[in-house]
Structures are given as structure tokens and as C-alpha cells.
Amino acid sequence: MKTLRDVRLSTNPDPRCLCVLLLDTSDSMNQPEGDKPINRLNEGLRTLQMDLLEDPLARRRVELALVTFGKGGVQVAEFELGHAKLITELGIRNELFVEARDFIPPTLSADNGTPMSSAIHKALDLVRDRKDQYDSEGLPYYRPWVFMITDGQPTDPPNEVESAAKRVHETDNEEAKGVVFYAVGVPPQVDMGTLARISVRQPTMLQGAGSFKALFLWLSRSQRMRVHEQVGTQHELDRVEIGG
């Protein structure tokens, strides 16, 4: 009798689920001294890594990129064997993206002002160029995310802030559907008004530094759901859900 044991499953490249982490590493992330947000942020990155690793499908399909603004100006992580090295890079290479299973969270440190607008442009450039790569290689992919966390206000000139906001609006809307852009504010100094102008989706305020972990857990679970889910499930970043 013939059985289904003879059935072989096809192999197809994993669809890519890109999430660009856009992180504030300005000097204010060192305050308060006793409980630095930058330390909490680093813990959050570890939470993200550990949670993604638990999911066999997510760790293959989710890929991360890292853009920081603050220390060193605007920097992008270049990954080698999973380890991140922050550089002021030029050009798009594969090393700027790391699969979740290879990701080794860097230890970020903070300094300087907040060139948020330039960093937003950089993150959107990464998304655009990576999508071009996917298309030229015939790789299926999910709608990329840009996930921004900031505790202050941008120190770029106002017209640059406007240009960053415009670009986000041009790509994150029902027609273009180019990207999903989430903005999260870290109290107490964050300017939520500016975030609301930049982001199409309502920005979220962290309920205190303790909720970095919950935030990154939410992010990980969202990516995990995306790679598993049926078509079209929505995600809402709910302030209540991630409250500290």
C-alpha cells in the first residue's frame, strides 16, 4: 500500500521579515545615573534576541538592522558573525543585516546630541535598498518595520525634521504600504509632539525605564506572529500592554 511517507516537501527560501531598530544613543540616555536608560535599552536588546531564538521559524526569517543616533552621530551596525560594529557606513552590503538566529546584541553607550532626522532617513534608505536586493534576488518578504526609540527631541534643524516626517508619511500609508514605522518615547524629556508629527501611527510612551524589557518582548512577539500568521493580521502597540 502506498503511504504519504514518500511525499517530499519542497524547499523555498525563507521569506525575509526585516525590522530596523532605530535607537537613541544621545547623552540624555545616561540620565539618571543610577538607572541609565541606555543600560535598560541594552537589556532590552538581549530580551529581543533571546525571545526570537526561542522560535524556530522566527529566528530564520526575522532579520535585523541597527541604526543609532547620538554617540558617533548617525551610525549603522555592521555584523560579523552576529557581532555588531557601529560604523558610519556608505553603501549597502549584506553585513548590515543579521538574521535573528545569528544576532549578538551589542552593548551600546550614549553621548552627544540627537540627530534623529538623519537617522530616520538612514533607516528608510536601508529599507529601500534591502527591498531592492530582495526583489533582484527573487526573495519573498514581509512589509519591513522601522522601530524607533528616543528619549529626547531632535537636534537637527527643523526643516530636516519636516523632511524626515514627510518621508515617513510618504512610505507608511495605505497606498504605498512601504514600511511600518513605530515611534516609542522614553520619559521624561521626550517630545511626544514631535514624534506624533513624524510618525503616521500614534507614538507610544514607555511607562518608565523598567518597561524596556516589556517593549522588546512585544516587538519580538510581533515579529514572531508575523512570520507565522495568516494574511493580514494587524498589530497595535498598546500603551497599556507595555506599561511598566
Place this chain on the structure above:
Amino acid sequence: MRTQGHGHDRSPTGRWRVLANSVAGTSHKERDRQCEDHYTILRHPGGALLLALADGAGSATRAREGAEYATRVACEAAADMLTSQGEPNDVDAWRALLQAVLQKTRGALESLIKIAPARGDEPVPAENSSDALNATDQSLLLPPAGLSLQEYDTTLQCVITTEQWLAAAQIGDGAVVVQHTDGSLQAVTWPDHGVYINETRFITEYGYLQWVQYVVRKRPEIRGIAMFSDGLEFAALHFKSHQPYEPFFTPLFAFAAQADVSEEYLTAKLADFLESEDVCATTNDDKTLILAIHPDEESS
């Protein structure tokens, strides 16, 4: 004789053997959600076999109802047309029948949102409909304010086979693969994903008719049909070459064609297969597979 949902067809008089099964995705079980795939199998008294498969969208609140209703209406509409008009005998006539089936189905889904009370809003006809629209083509009008047709978002795949013809129409993802009498395989429809892998087209969206894939083939050269939802795409298709994966389908059809084994047994084995670790490793989505084998090809 008709069966729907997750039971297989038990008609003793039908000529085609049909095995079908649906399993809920493991992520759905974890979240205590029901399977949102739905299928209907209907054997027309004139001998035609009618199959319909629909996959409700995860974002839609009434996805399951949408999928269920769509497959049921599609099969009934096709059956009614075959009864009243007889079997089409050329490609154009089959296409017209398929389109009429889809329009009937779409109309039926729209009527659901008119029956269900809107949140205090009265239904409003779309004042700004294009002049080019045929006044009788109600299905292109925007739904009334209040309850949205999106809540019933679903894909739809329909297959009608007679002795002489195979006709199929698909809006959305999943695929229909046929096996020819010489054993060769062909995907007669292909998953419609747009830009992003987790997006697709729905019969409930505006301008749905532009997204239909139509197939009309001569049936005698076909001995087997496989129809499946997007949960099986990764396992069954080879994307780069745009082909069905032969080592998946050939043993599957051979398995289904065993005339000396009961359909109940084969269907149960099919469920085990759909729930197997290897298949689930590619996705936690709902998986539905319908296999139809022409009796001339059954072997023992």
C-alpha cells in the same frame, strides 16, 4: 449530494474520488481560534464535480463566516447554472460561467452586510460610482456605511470538472495543480501575493474581478486535481522555478488513487500528514488540501 466544512464527500455514485482535509494551524490552536479555511464539495446530478476552497483573512473579524459562505454560494451558483444552462462547450462560455459564479458569490457576501444591522447607520448607495459601471453590476459599488465587507475578507478558489472540461477560477493565494494522464504536473493557478508574502487578494475587495485567474482546460488529459490553501504553498510549490514540486505531488496522487483503500482511511492519513512536524515547520497557518482523482486512473 453535498458536503461542506471539514468532512469529506461520501457519495457512492460520484465518479471522481475526492479526499479532503483541513487542519487548523498550530498558532490558531494556541490562540483558541478556529480554522478559517473552509471548503465545499458538491456533485451535480449531471455528473460535474464542484469544488470550492476559501481562506478567511486573519485580520477579518468574520473571516470564518466569509469563507464558509463563499464556498457554499459558489458551489450552489455553479450547480444552478449548470442545471439551467447546461454544460458550456467552449472556453468563452466557461469563462462567462466562472465569472458569473464569482459575481453571485460576491453579491451574496454583500447581502450579509445589509442583513446584519449596521451600527446605527443606514445603508448608503455609493453616490460617486463611476459612470462606466454597468448599473446591474452591483458588486462594484462600495459597501454601505457601518458594517464593512472587509470583515468577511476571504480568498476563493473554485474548480468545476466534467467529463470533457476542467474550469477553475481563483482570487487570492493557494493554488490548483493538475496531474496529466502522462504523469506530468502543472500549476494552473499560482498564489497571488502582491508585494508582500503575507498579503493577498480577496473576493471582498473593491475591483475584485481584475484579480481573477481563469483556467479552462480539456479534461480528458487530466487525471488528478489538487487544490490547497496558502498554508501548503511552501511545502508544495517551488517558487524559484514557478512549478509544483514533483516529489510532493506524485506520491500524493499515487496515494489518493488507491482504489482498494477506503476513502475514510485515506482522509485520516491525509490529516496526519497535514499535522506532521515537517509540514508545520514551514508555517503555523491553517492547511487545507483537496485531492480529486478521476476513476479511470484509480489503481489497486
